[in-house]
Structures are given as structure tokens and as C-alpha cells.
Amino acid sequence: MGTSRHSSSVVGLTLRRRRILWAYAFLAVPLLFFVAIRIWPMLQAFQLSVTRWHVDPAQRVFVGFHHFQQMWGDAKFLQALRNTALYAAIGVPAQVFLGLGIALLLNNIRRLRGLFRAIYFAPYVTPAVAVAWAWSYMLSPHLGVVNTLLGYVGIPPQPFLTSPTQALPTVAAVVVWQFVGFHVVIFLVALNSIPREIYEAARVDGASGWSLFRRITFPLLNPSLVLSVIMATASPSIGILQLFTQVMNLRMYDPGGPLGSTSTVVLYMYQMAFRRFDFGYAAAIIVVLFAIILTISLLQLRVLRRRFEY
Amino acid sequence: MRRRVSPVQVLSYLVLTAGAVIMIFPFVWMLLTSLKPLPEIYSLSWLPRQPTLQNYVTILFRYQFGRWFLNSLLVGAATTLSMVVFSSLTGYTLTKLDFPGKGFVFVLILATLFVPTEMLVLPWYASSVRYGWVDTYWGIMFPGMIHAFGVFLMRQFFQSLPNDLLDAARVDGLSELGVFWRVALPLMRSPLAALAILAFLGNWNAFIWPLIVTNRSEVFTLPVGLAMFSGEAGAQWNLITAGATLSVFPVLLVFAIFQRHIIESVASSGVKG
Numbered sequence: 294m295g296t297s298r299h300s301s302s303v304v305g306l307t308l309r310r311r312r313i314l315w316a317y318a319f320l321a322v323p324l325l326f327f328v329a330i331r332i333w334p335m336l337q338a339f340q341l342s343v344t345r346w347h348v349d350p351a352q353r354v355f356v357g358f359h360h361f362q363q364m365w366g367d368a369k370f371l372q373a374l375r376n377t378a379l380y381a382a383i384g385v386p387a388q389v390f391l392g393l394g395i396a397l398l399l400n401n402i403r404r405l406r407g408l409f410r411a412i413y414f415a416p417y418v419t420p421a422v423a424v425a426w427a428w429s430y431m432l433s434p435h436l437g438v439v440n441t442l443l444g445y446v447g448i449p450p451q452p453f454l455t456s457p458t459q460a461l462p463t464v465a466a467v468v469v470w471q472f473v474g475f476h477v478v479i480f481l482v483a484l485n486s487i488p489r490e491i492y493e494a495a496r497v498d499g500a501s502g503w504s505l506f507r508r509i510t511f512p513l514l515n516p517s518l519v520l521s522v523i524m525a526t527a528s529p530s531i532g533i534l535q536l537f538t539q540v541m542n543l544r545m546y547d548p549g550g551p552l553g554s555t556s557t558v559v560l561y562m563y564q565m566a567f568r569r570f571d572f573g574y575a576a577a578i579i580v581v582l583f584a585i586i587l588t589i590s591l592l593q594l595r596v597l598r599r600r601f602e603y
Numbered sequence: 604m605r606r607r608v609s610p611v612q613v614l615s616y617l618v619l620t621a622g623a624v625i626m627i628f629p630f631v632w633m634l635l636t637s638l639k640p641l642p643e644i645y646s647l648s649w650l651p652r653q654p655t656l657q658n659y660v661t662i663l664f665r666y667q668f669g670r671w672f673l674n675s676l677l678v679g680a681a682t683t684l685s686m687v688v689f690s691s692l693t694g695y696t697l698t699k700l701d702f703p704g705k706g707f708v709f710v711l712i713l714a715t716l717f718v719p720t721e722m723l724v725l726p727w728y729a730s731s732v733r734y735g736w737v738d739t740y741w742g743i744m745f746p747g748m749i750h751a752f753g754v755f756l757m758r759q760f761f762q763s764l765p766n767d768l769l770d771a772a773r774v775d776g777l778s779e780l781g782v783f784w785r786v787a788l789p790l791m792r793s794p795l796a797a798l799a800i801l802a803f804l805g806n807w808n809a810f811i812w813p814l815i816v817t818n819r820s821e822v823f824t825l826p827v828g829l830a831m832f833s834g835e836a837g838a839q840w841n842l843i844t845a846g847a848t849l850s851v852f853p854v855l856l857v858f859a860i861f862q863r864h865i866i867e868s869v870a871s872s873g874v875k876g
Contacts, residue, residue, distance in 0.1 A: 315779035316702035323689040324708065326749040331715040334726035341725055351733075395622060401615040411862045412623045415630075418865065419854050420808040422826035423847035426833050427633040430840045438632060441647060470625070475869070482870045529719045530805075537721065538810045545834035559721045559811075567815065572725060579722050586719065 338583075341576035353573070360577030370578065372553050373561040376461060377534055377582075380557065383465040384533045385525045391469065392476025392521060393514070399477070400484045410481065414474035417531075421471065425542035428467045429454065432543075454544055457554040464555050468539055472531045476521050483517035484510070523593050527586045534586050535559050558582045630851065637845035644840050658845035662832075667820055668846055671828035675850075678740060678813075678824060679806040682747035686802040687795055689749050694757030695783055699769060716751045724815055731816055742816045743824060747806050753798055756868065760794040761787065797868035800861055804854060825850045 342360060344353040364370050395413060399406055416424060431438050432453040440450040453463045487510065495509055527534050537559040541548045549556030549564070558578060566575035636644070637658055639651040662668040696702075697709060727746055728737075736742030764787060772786045773779075788795070813824045823831065829850055833843045858865060 312700055312779060313702040316696050316700040316705075319692050319696040319700070319779075319783070320708065323693040323749055323754075324711075326689065327712055327715060327751075330727075330746055330748065331718060331723065331751075332711065334723045334730070335715075335718050337726035337729070338722050341729070346729075395619070398615040398619050401612055402619070405616075407863070409619050409623060410866065411858075412626050414862070414866055415855060415858060416626060417869075418804050418808075418858050419630075419851050420810075420826050422808075422810055422830050423633075423850045424629060426829065426843055426847050427629045427851075430636065430844065431629060431632060433838075436644060436647065436838065436840065438647075470629075474626075478866055478870045527719075529716070532719065535719050535721050541810075542830055542833075545830060562721070563811070563815075566725060566728075572729070576725050579725065583719070583722050587717065590717075 338576055339580060341573060342580045343577075344573045346572040346576075347570050356573065360574045361581070363574065364577065364581065369553060369556070370558075370561055373549070373556040373558050376554070376556055377536065377558045379461060380465050380468070380536055381526055381533050383462060384468050385522060387465070387469045388473050388476050388525045389518070389521045391473050393480050393518075395473070395477045396480030396484060397510075399481060410477065413477045416471045417474045419471075421538040422542050424471060425467065425539050428470075429543050429545075432463060454555075455551060457552045460544070460551060460555045464536075464540055464543055467543065468533060468536065471539075472525070475531060476525065479517050479521050479524075480514065483514050487513050519594065523590055526593065527590045532586070534582065534589070537563065630855065633844045633847050633851065636840055637848045639841050641839060641841050644838070658841045659849070662842055662845050662849070666832060666842075667823070667828060668825070668832075668849060670821065671823050671825045672849065674740070674743075674822060675807055675825040678744045678747075679803045681740075682744045682806045683799050683802045685748040686750060686753050687799050690753030690798060691757045691761075691788060691791065691795065692783070693749075693754045694759075695761050695787055697754070698758050698761040699764070699766070699787070700779070712751050712754055716755075720746070721811065724812055727812065728815055736816070738817055738819045738822050740822065743813050743822065744806075746812055747802075747809070750802075750805075753802060756798055756801075756871075757791070757794060759871065760791055764790060793864065794868070796861070797864050800857065800865055801868060804857070804865075807850075807854060 341353075343355060343357055345356045345359075346353045399409055402409075430436070434440060434450055434452050434455055437453075439453070443449075443451065452459055454460050491509055491513075492505060495505055500508060524531060526532055529535070536557045540555050540557050540560050541563075544550055544555060549560050559582070562575045562578045562582070565571050565578060635649075635651060638654045638656070639648065640653055640655055640657065643652060693712070697705065723746070731737050731742045736745070769782050769786060772782045777785065808826065809824070810826045810830070813827045814830070817823055817827060820828065820831070829843075829846045832846060836843055
């Protein structure tokens with residue numbers, strides 16, 4: 294008896310040990326990739342931001358917080374920062390509310406719902422470079438079809454991307470067009486998860502239409518609203534604070550123009566690094582953006598959670 | 604049962620249709636323009652009066668769009684394979700095996716979700732210069748070899764897999780690798796397909812990193828090639844839209860076939876964070 298219990302516990306131990314070893318073996322390559330591709334470079338970004346580095350990474354000089362001081366006197370950086378805030382101020386509410394509106398409409402209908410959902414989602418999966426060029430053509434002042442269409446309803450041709458005042462909202466509109474479908478899908482999932490009984494109970498209590506929406510739908514959508522706002526602002530895939538590809542391609546001949554009116558922080562970082570070869574300064578710029586993104590995401594999480602709590 | 608269509612529904616259909624036209628129109632316009640000879644760009648024709656495939660012949664044979672298309676396929680295939688294998692391995696290990704340091708590994712991977720690609724491109728570029736990866740396929744693809752998004756997607760699906768099933772396989776004498784490869788993975792066909800599609804699309808559409816790490820046109824991916832070509836093509840919108848169509852329509856085709864899959868996995872990964 295005693296020996297058999299002893300031996301079984303030894304077998305149990307080795308089995309556990311073996312399983313642990315298997316786990317480490319499974320994780321070895323993926324973890325190596327995570328550390329080498331994501332974690333180590335992140336730390337390096339901080340390190341780069343306090344060095345001066347032109348062309349040859351081996352010849353770096355420590356400059357402390359010099360780049361961060363330089364930024365506050367750099368009018369073009371400040372303009373890019375201001376533009377980025379403007380893009381977010383226009384693009385995030387537009388994406389979220391249009392997404393919510395379309396989802397609510399889709400929730401009203403039964404036939405063709407899947408088809409509409411697919412149509413609204415399609416731009417999200419297509420290459421941003423290609424659709425940016427398509428829009429760039431459609432919005433061109435003389436050859437563009439948008440001005441042709443506006444002409445039919447009596448609106449004079451608009452300069453769109455060539456005007457310092459219209460360019461930024463135009464870029465924002467293209468971004469909203471591309472990403473709104475993502476929010477539609479998020480809200481549709483949330484709407485479908487609200488139990489029918491709640492509405493029925495509320496109807497029995499005499500609630501209807503707008504008050505149903507305000508008292509039931511909207512509060513229950515709160516988690517999706519938080520998610521949607523955070524994703525639109527700062528997610529790695531569609532976050533408007535990291536806007537680059539659309540800005541670069543909508544105005545390839547003069548990225549960020551006219552007069553810097555469409556420039557963004559990431560575009561400016563790219564230009565500092567790969568046009569001016571001032572890599573240390575570029576790294577400092579992106580570190581600042583990272584700090585901003587992190588702060589805003591955390592703030593949004595707190596504020597939006599609190600406001601709709603019941 | 605009588606079919607009733609309420610006024611609210613009629614209005615919903617009207618608004619949704621108008622919106623859908625705005626969503627589709629750029630793709631239609633892109634395709635139509637790519638079939639027009641250059642003079643029709645300036646005469647602002649609606650439908651191509653003399654439809655031609657000459658624009659495609661030009662971009663494929665006079666320019667390097669064919670090469671860029673193949674580069675994008677190659678880079679996409681390699682990174683997708685890596686993403687699928689390592690994401691499922693990691694997702695499985697984190698849900699189905701116990702080991703010291705599990706919490707730490709989890710947090711480590713989770714943390715990488717919060718770091719935007721844009722923050723990493725400069726360190727990646729520094730390494731690529733140091734190791735000679737600029738203008739190589741490896742240079743383009745190494746950042747896409749793994750992503751926390753894939754790990755969390757797979758983890759979520761593995762959580763629904765009953766442990767009893769895996770234990771039964773262990774009792775039958777399968778090694779841990781056998782349990783993963785022969786029992787767990789085959790049950791994950793549709794999540795794996797979804798992950799593969801999303802990973803491939805992500806790479807097919809990627810722009811900032813391939814733009815940075817390539818200078819020679821032979822190694823451009825399709826988006827980088829399209830951007831560079833279009834930047835120099837002036838107002839030859841017939842050629843630019845042919846290039847854009849070439850990069851968009853394979854995606855729309857894949858999307859049309861797997862749209863339910865794609866939308867549902869994007870939704871679930873988004874909702875679950």
C-alpha cells in the first residue's frame with residue numbers, strides 16, 4: 294500500500310513536470326517573437342527618443358530630454374498635434390454615431406439585413422491605400438465625380454483636398470467611410486444580445502418608442518459604446534490618433550498639405566525620420582503620441598463607464 | 604400570416620439603401636475608370652464608351668504590378684502561416700496547460716496589444732539596418748510573424764473546448780503535442796480559417812512598415828507599389844484605378860465568400876477585447 298501510493302505520487306509529479314515542460318516548449322518560439330518583435334523594440338523606442346541619431350544607428354549620442362523640449366517650439370509639430378486632435382474630434386463621434394444609427398436601422402429590418410451588413414463592412418477590409426487613391430480621384434476638383442454630382446444639384450465645384458480649410462474634414466470623411474462598418478458590427482452584436490423580454494416588459498409598463506430607446510437600449514449599449522469610442526480613437530488597427538495611410542495617399546504629391554493642414558503626428562514622425570533622417574527626434578514624437586494615446590484610452594474608459602452607470 | 608411593412612421599416616430601407624450606395628460607389632467607380640482609355644478621363648464619361656483592358660496590360664507588363672502582387676501574396680502567405688501556427692499554440696497553452704509563470708506570460712502578451720505599430724517602426728528599422736534586412740522579404744514580414752490579436756482570438760475559442768476530451772486523449776497515450784495537433788487543432792477548423800483570413804488581409808493591406816523597409820521596387824508590396832506608382836503617374840487615373848482595382852478586388856472576392864466568418868470573428872474579437 295505505502296509503496297504504491299508513493300510510486301503513484303511520483304508518477305503524478307513527473308506527469309505534471311512533463312506537462313510544464315511541454316507548455317514551455319510550446320511557448321518558446323512565440324514568446325521569443327513577442328519579446329523580439331514587440332516588447333524589446335518598445336523599450337528601444339524610449340531609448341531612441343533620448344539620443345541623436347542620423348542614418349547610422351551605431352553612432353548615437355545621448356541628448357537627454359532635448360527632443361521633448363524641441364517639440365514645444367516646433368510649430369509644424371504643434372500643427373500636426375492640433376490636426377490629430379481635430380481628426381479625432383470629427384472622426385470619432387461621426388464613426389460612433391453613424392455606426393449606431395446604421396445598426397439601429399438594420400435592427401428594424403428583417404430582409405437583406407445580412408447583405409446590408411456586408412456592404413457597410415466591406416470598406417473596412419479593403420486596402421486603405423487603394424481606396425484612398427480612388428477617393429483622391431473622385432474628389433479631384435476638375436476630374437472628380439463628386440463635383441460632377443454636386444453640379445447636378447446646383448452646388449458649385451468644391452476644392453476639397455486642395456483647400457487648407459476643406460482638406461482635413463475631407464480626409465476625416467474618407468476615414469469615417471472606411472471604418473464605420475466596424476462600429477455597425479459592434480453595435481449589431483450588442484443589440485442582438487438584448488433580451489426581447491425586457492422590451493416586452495417595458496411595453497406592458499407603457500413605455501414606447503423614444504423612451505424605450507433612452508431607458509433600455511441606450512444604457513444596455515453602454516459597454517459597446519465605450520468599446521466603439523476607444524477603438525475609433527486609439528485601437529492599433531483603426532485608431533484615428535495614428536492616422537497615416539489615408540493622409541499620405543490622399544495627397545501623395547504633398548503629404549500633410551496644403552500648408553500642413555492635413556498633417557498628423559504619425560505623418561510628421563515619418564517625415565522627420567525618413568525625409569530629414571532625424572531619427573531621435575522622430576522617436577521622441579512617437580513616444581509623446583504613445584503617452585497621449587494611453588492617457589486618452591484610460592480617461593475614456595473611466596468617464597464613459599461612469600456616465601451611463603445605472 | 605399577413606406580411607406587414609411599417610412606415611418605419613420603409614424609411615429604414617430607404618436610408619440604408621442610400622448609405623449602401625455611398626459605400627459601394629467608390630469600388631464601382633474604380634472598376635469603371637480602370638476600363639476607360641485615358642481621353643475618357645478628361646471627357647468625364649460615366650460608363651466607359653470604349654471599354655478596354657489595356658490599362659491592366661500596361662500596369663502588369665510595362666510597370667511592375669505583377670511582381671508587387673506576387674510579393675504581397677508571398678509575404679501574406681508566410682506571415683499568415685506563422686500567425687496561425689503560433690497563435691493557436693500560444694492560445695492553447697494559455698487555456699489548457701498549467702505552468703508556473705502563466706499569469707506573467709499572459710500579461711506580457713496582453714501588454715503588446717496596447718503598443719501601436721507606429722511606435723515600433725523606428726526600432727524595427729534600426730534593427731533592419733543593422734542586420735541587413737532592408738529591401739528583403741524577411742524585413743517586410745518579420746513584424747507580422749505574431750500578434751496578440753491572434754493569440755486572444757484562439758484563446759477564446761479554445762476556452763470552449765472541453766478538458767475531458769483532452770484528458771481522454773492523454774489516457775489513450777497521446778503526448779501533449781499529439782493532443783494539441785491531433786485532437787484540439789482539428790476541432791478549431793473554422794476559427795483557424797477566420798484567423799488565417801484576417802491575418803492575410805491585415806498583411807495584404809499593411810502600408811507603413813513595408814513603405815519604410817523597402818526602397819527597391821523589386822521588393823515592394825502591392826500597397827507600396829501602388830502608392831509609389833500613383834504618386835508619379837500624374838493624372839493617369841485610368842492606370843491608377845487599374846492598380847487600385849487589382850489590390851481591392853481579390854480582397855472583395857475573399858470577403859464575399861467568407862463575409863459571415865470574417866464579420867463574426869472581427870465582432871467577437873472586438874467585443875471580447
